[in-house]
Amino acid sequence: AQTVTQSQPEMSVQEAETVTLSCTYDTSESNYYLFWYKQPPSRQMILVIRQEAYKQQNATENRFSVNFQKAAKSFSLKISDSQLGDTAMYFCALTYGGSQGNLIFGKGTKLSVKP
């Protein structure tokens, strides 16, 4: 079975600082993809970043970057220069070749950015 674990239910960070959200996963598949989704108070699920398991290079999208440690099955999200608009729930998710597109989500980390 594939699992995704987010061990930090809540975190807070000061505006303009950097924060790292943790995610570990378990899969026996070799062809898989990892995602981070953001859910602000509006409840919209917004794709933040994705990582292909076969790529060694860590994905980056503006202020968002990941630290993908394949052997450790770890996929953390780093947010640089945190902004008030980054306040949201963040979900780590996994999909793989045989999953028919099913995204397996972690339970989320609630991030609060404080002014």
Next chain:
Amino acid sequence: EAQVTQNPRYLITVTGKKLTVTCSQNMNHEYMSWYRQDPGLGLRQIYYSMNVEVTDKGDVPEGYKVSRKEKRNFPLILESPSPNQTSLYFCASGGGFPYEQYFGPGTRLTVT
């Protein structure tokens, strides 16, 4: 604007009264799916569709039906809603594998 739309956004209904939540996407995506989000359980897939007339069960399909008669639409049907179906529902669509999925705004359903 590329988007996934859902209607209604909020719905309060009573046990046993059939309802349909509509979902439409304008990105010409082949893949569409429905998820429900519950506190402490995260998001779980209900049904998915790989293309027109091709649907299959996700992790929690009991009590739900879907249809995919057109590429852009993927309605979720609750024939006889029950209180345990009170939840936040999301429709999503995606292109080719890994079906990088884009979500609709969500539908908050309350069944009394």
